[in-house]
Amino acid sequence: MSDAERGDGITRRSLLKTSAAGAVAAGLAGCTAGANPSNETIAGAAGTAYGNCWMCHKLCGMEVTLNREGRAQELHGIDGHPRGSAGEGTKGTLCPKGLSQLEKAYSPQRIKKPHVRKNGELQAVSWDEAFSYAADRFEEFETEHGVEKFVNWEGWGTAGGLFETFLKDFVGVPNHMPHPTPTCFGSMAVPGTLMGLGGGNIRWVDYPDTEYVLVWGRDPLETFAGQWEAKQLLDARDRGATVVTIDPVLTETAKQSDRWLPIKPRTDGALALAMANVIIEEGLYDEAFVENYTHGFEAYREAVADKTPEWAAEKTGLDPEAIREVAVGFAEAAPSAGITSWTGLGQSPDFFKGAQNVVALLGLVGAIDRPGGNRWLGGVGLGNPFEERGIELPHAAKGKKPVIKGKGSDYASMIGKPVQNKIPEAIRNGDVQGMSFYYRNPVPSGAGDEWMEALGELDFFVTIDAFWSDVAREADVIFPEATQLEKPMLGKGGAGAYQNRGWITGSRAAIEPQWDTKPGIEIVLGLAEAMGHGDAFPWNDAEEYLNDKLAPHDLTLEDLEKRDTYVVAGEYGYEKWKKKGFANGSEKFWFDLDKKAKIFKGLSKKAGTEIRTEPQWIEPGTLGDAVDDEYPLEMIDARTVYFSHGGDQALSNPLEQLAEAMNLEEEDYRGNYVLLNPKDAEKRGIESGDMVTIESRNGSTELMAKVTEGIVPGTANVEPYGFGEGSIQPDEEGGNNMQLNAPDQYDDVSGQIDRHLGIEVRKTGGDAR
Amino acid sequence: MSQEWGFYFDASRCIGCHACSIACKNRHGVESGKVDWRRVERAQKGEFPDVQERNFSVSCMHCKDAPCEKVCPADAIKKRDSDGIVVVDREACIGCHYCGWACPYGAPQYDEKGLMQKCNLCLDKGPGSGVDAPPKQEQEDPLTPACADECVGDALHAGPIEDLLDMASEDAQNRFLQDDQCHVIVESAGEGSETGNETETAD
Numbered sequence: 001m002s003d004a005e006r007g008d009g010i011t012r013r014s015l016l017k018t019s020a021a022g023a024v025a026a027g028l029a030g031c032t033a034g035a036n037p038s039n040e041t042i043a044g045a046a047g048t049a050y051g052n053c054w055m056c057h058k059l060c061g062m063e064v065t066l067n068r069e070g071r072a073q074e075l076h077g078i079d080g081h082p083r084g085s086a087g088e089g090t091k092g093t094l095c096p097k098g099l100s101q102l103e104k105a106y107s108p109q110r111i112k113k114p115h116v117r118k119n120g121e122l123q124a125v126s127w128d129e130a131f132s133y134a135a136d137r138f139e140e141f142e143t144e145h146g147v148e149k150f151v152n153w154e155g156w157g158t159a160g161g162l163f164e165t166f167l168k169d170f171v172g173v174p175n176h177m178p179h180p181t182p183t184c185f186g187s188m189a190v191p192g193t194l195m196g197l198g199g200g201n202i203r204w205v206d207y208p209d210t211e212y213v214l215v216w217g218r219d220p221l222e223t224f225a226g227q228w229e230a231k232q233l234l235d236a237r238d239r240g241a242t243v244v245t246i247d248p249v250l251t252e253t254a255k256q257s258d259r260w261l262p263i264k265p266r267t268d269g270a271l272a273l274a275m276a277n278v279i280i281e282e283g284l285y286d287e288a289f290v291e292n293y294t295h296g297f298e299a300y301r302e303a304v305a306d307k308t309p310e311w312a313a314e315k316t317g318l319d320p321e322a323i324r325e326v327a328v329g330f331a332e333a334a335p336s337a338g339i340t341s342w343t344g345l346g347q348s349p350d351f352f353k354g355a356q357n358v359v360a361l362l363g364l365v366g367a368i369d370r371p372g373g374n375r376w377l378g379g380v381g382l383g384n385p386f387e388e389r390g391i392e393l394p395h396a397a398k399g400k401k402p403v404i405k406g407k408g409s410d411y412a413s414m415i416g417k418p419v420q421n422k423i424p425e426a427i428r429n430g431d432v433q434g435m436s437f438y439y440r441n442p443v444p445s446g447a448g449d450e451w452m453e454a455l456g457e458l459d460f461f462v463t464i465d466a467f468w469s470d471v472a473r474e475a476d477v478i479f480p481e482a483t484q485l486e487k488p489m490l491g492k493g494g495a496g497a498y499q500n501r502g503w504i505t506g507s508r509a510a511i512e513p514q515w516d517t518k519p520g521i522e523i524v525l526g527l528a529e530a531m532g533h534g535d536a537f538p539w540n541d542a543e544e545y546l547n548d549k550l551a552p553h554d555l556t557l558e559d560l561e562k563r564d565t566y567v568v569a570g571e572y573g574y575e576k577w578k579k580k581g582f583a584n585g586s587e588k589f590w591f592d593l594d595k596k597a598k599i600f601k602g603l604s605k606k607a608g609t610e611i612r613t614e615p616q617w618i619e620p621g622t623l624g625d626a627v628d629d630e631y632p633l634e635m636i637d638a639r640t641v642y643f644s645h646g647g648d649q650a651l652s653n654p655l656e657q658l659a660e661a662m663n664l665e666e667e668d669y670r671g672n673y674v675l676l677n678p679k680d681a682e683k684r685g686i687e688s689g690d691m692v693t694i695e696s697r698n699g700s701t702e703l704m705a706k707v708t709e710g711i712v713p714g715t716a717n718v719e720p721y722g723f724g725e726g727s728i729q730p731d732e733e734g735g736n737n738m739q740l741n742a743p744d745q746y747d748d749v750s751g752q753i754d755r756h757l758g759i760e761v762r763k764t765g766g767d768a769r
Numbered sequence: 770m771s772q773e774w775g776f777y778f779d780a781s782r783c784i785g786c787h788a789c790s791i792a793c794k795n796r797h798g799v800e801s802g803k804v805d806w807r808r809v810e811r812a813q814k815g816e817f818p819d820v821q822e823r824n825f826s827v828s829c830m831h832c833k834d835a836p837c838e839k840v841c842p843a844d845a846i847k848k849r850d851s852d853g854i855v856v857v858d859r860e861a862c863i864g865c866h867y868c869g870w871a872c873p874y875g876a877p878q879y880d881e882k883g884l885m886q887k888c889n890l891c892l893d894k895g896p897g898s899g900v901d902a903p904p905k906q907e908q909e910d911p912l913t914p915a916c917a918d919e920c921v922g923d924a925l926h927a928g929p930i931e932d933l934l935d936m937a938s939e940d941a942q943n944r945f946l947q948d949d950q951c952h953v954i955v956e957s958a959g960e961g962s963e964t965g966n967e968t969e970t971a972d
Contacts, residue, residue: 073795074795074796074915075795076918076919077919091923093788093918093919093920093921094788094792094919095786095788095921096786096787096788096790096791098788099788099791099792099795099919100791102795103801221784221922222784222785222786227921230784230921230922231921231922231923234782234784234922234923238781238782250820250822252784252785252786252824255785255821255822255823255824256781256782256784260818262817262818652800652801653791653794653801654787654791655801656801656802657787657790657791657809660787660790660805660808660809661785661787661809661811663811677817678816678817679817708813709813709815709816709817709820710813710817710820710822711817712817712818713817
């Protein structure tokens with residue numbers, strides 16, 4: 001690899017820190033006598049440590065100011081960091097969640113000791129006892145049920161890979177649920193991959209060179225994948241690139257865009273077809289790319305021939321002239337034009353077609369992996385610690401048939417992906433009898449009520465988490481994990497501020513594990529030892545294990561800290577499809593998915609109408625839930641910067657700021673909110689600050705209403721999700737809107753859980769209807 | 770005036786994330802709750818679909834002619850000649866809240882003891898700190914105010930006014946120079962600005 005371009009690793013920021021401790025202290029010491037312990041004078045700042053933020057798992061680099069007792073006092077971003085800055089020579093920061101890690105590390109609401117279930121009750125025990133209890137229970141489970149009936153389920157654990165390797169290759173568990181689908185953006189990711197763009201690539205616009213950005217069902221100024229995205233998007237706009245946000249909600253990104261197209265939910269597919277109609281009609285598409293690198297253009301052209309902006313205006317609620325202008329602007333800027341999309345077009349069965357129509361636009365204008373278009377990321381590899389030590393994996397799961405995925409599974413989607421919503425049924429049927437959750441909580445993700453019931457029926461349930469929840473309280477073994485500041489971190493990319501460059505970032509623990517907790521890697525090491533696999537896990541601690549991953553680069557975590565936690569390495573170019581083909585395994589990008597006709601046959605059968613292989617308009621409710629007279633509002637939801645998730649409890653500071661953002665901080669309520677347009681609110685006698693019940697055909701929950709002009713009438717936006725019953729919020733305040741989702745409401749192709757539901761909203765206690 | 774410190778705020782780059790508020794709380798040991806040295810306000814105007822919303826990060830404006838200083842019966846509030854920073858001496862503060870009534874920006878905050886605390890432009894850490902601190906410009910490595918240091922959108926800056934004026938547009942410079950109270954340079958972001966968005970719907 002090319003070495004870091006940073007030489008001695010001393011930056012303006014690190015210089016400032018070291019000198020601040022000495023020089024300024026003389027002048028200021030004593031000014032704040034009597035301040036609380038986290039609030040000492042500059043003279044009290046005894047040292048600097050490092051970290052890589054894990055609040056939304058994007059590894060933004062951090063400097064941690066420590067006091068003399070080794071307590072973390074302040075957190076700061078790192079200049080030039082690939083995730084926390086806009087790139088070389090730019091300022092690094094931390095977002096509000098990142099800054100809240102101080103509160104997270106020292107929160108008294110943490111799980112403070114390992115727990116095991118004895119005679120039906122959870123009891124705090126030592127780590128040794130917890131490991132040996134878990135080892136015995138795993139052994140009993142294997143004898144009684146067989147490991148085929150055990151499911152491991154991971155969210156964003158920091159030892160994710162190692163925990164899965166242990167359970168799969170040493171214990172023999174064949175069932176592993178990956179993170180992104182079925183809870184993230186499956187309805188966009190699967191068509192994106194089948195067409196050849198690659199599921200995740202719909203997010204990454206090459207901001208430094210772009211001239212036109214369609215922010216389509218995503219809010220990168222708030223829900224960024226690392227702060228670099230927000231910074232580079234603002235920079236692109238200030239440099240003159242046009243930013244258009246297509247969203248039913250006036251998001252932070254919409255507020256800062258050149259244009260907001262407030263689209264009716266689930267009509268994005270119509271807008272995309274009309275844009276294609278204009279682009280083809282005006283001859284603005286990339287003829288050479290279409291000719292040489294795509295398949296199915298004729299079917300696409302025919303499909304959009306009558307899909308005029310006027311036709312789309314009726315479906316979307318948008319102005320036909322605006323549709324025309326945006327189509328022309330986007331196509332003229334291409335290939336330096338990109339689309340960034342995500343969950344907004346990824347969480348309804350209807351989006352399987354809507355997303356296809358949107359992704360097709362990138363092929364039409366040839367904006368795939370070209371400067372200023374949608375990026376295909378490269379990067380840099382890390383070592384395999386087992387290989388470094390010459391340890392062969394026993395591959396214990398080989399030949400064991402997974403229950404939850406693959407062909408023939410009753411609980412898998414059409415393409416064999418595990419369907420989270422079907423696991424409660426698998427538990428009821430006795431096909432799944434044991435589970436492990438690592439920073440994962442299915443209850444706020446779908447079929448909430450069914451999950452709560454099913455968890456109680458498991459024979460054996462292990463969880464690794466940092467905070468208590470109703471889910472954790474159901475477990476037989478609870479391993480409390482240390483939070484980010486208390487453990488070493490290592491990661492690589494990929495997506496980040498450096499155009500066409502990969503990076504590695506890492507740091508050692510900044511503070512000791514609080515209470516009786518351990519880093520995830522050390523939990524796996526302890527469990528492996530207790531289960532008789534100690535020889536294959538020879539590392540003494542997490543840092544030693546991670547350093548083996550860095551070995552091929554001749555680096556250690558300590559070395560990385562000397563370079564401000566990161567190195568930039570591994571260069572890659574554009575138009576990688578020329579040599580490597582597309583993400584569908586073909587040499588061509590597919591507008592028409594006729595080679596996957598079987599999926600469409602299945603969908604047609606389910607919908608009772610023909611779902612075609614080429615881009616096509618389907619009315620909302622064709623595959624997903626219908627909005628009707630009884631349930632007249634479309635529920636959508638959003639993950640704001642303050643969101644809560646397994647392991648990522650929303651802390652008091654972000655909750656306070658969320659309430660302030662809603663202008664409802666005076667209310668004695670710190671849950672989530674449902675946003676309503678005044679037209680919908682007035683009809684129901686609802687005002688901002690009222691507690692309301694949202695109800696679907698399947699269930700209901702209660703939360704606070706926020707009335708705003710910044711939302712399309714007919715839409716109810718739950719912001720953010722992840723609160724209420726079964727969530728990781730300590731008091732379960734707020735509403736869990738996935739109690740409204742029925743187990744059969746998911747995308748049959750990807751397994752993605754449906755979050756676009758027809759609902760009614762009424763003031764709690766009132767009779768609005 | 771050249772020695773005076775202040776803030777610069779560009780609403781067109783404020784993403785409303787509140788990192789400024791939380792960075793401030795971390796630095797000064799202020800817990801979540803009603804005491805906010807810095808807060809983010811949202812201003813919405815218009816009706817759907819012609820609706821606009823802007824974020825404004827607000828703290829003590831360190832006014833040129835500070836009304837809080839004038840009304841303080843205990844002489845606890847001082848606009849420092851040396852660096853223009855308005856500080857509160859909590860040993861002198863009697864908790865009468867006159868400053869809270871006088872301030873047009875809601876900057877003075879009151880803790881459980883009823884004493885005033887507010888932004889001190891990070892002269893030092895903690896409520897009431899920095900009263901006797903040397904002038905910002907004489908400190909060898911003055912603390913960058915935490916809010917500006919962690920501003921994700923690069924909307925908020927702090928420093929000597931003359932440096933901040935250099936980064937401001939002519940309009941913002943003029944507004945600042947003509948305003949005899951507010952000591953913060955505010956970049957225009959209202960209607961008619963380059964980034965004020967248009968909305969597009971069928972009627």
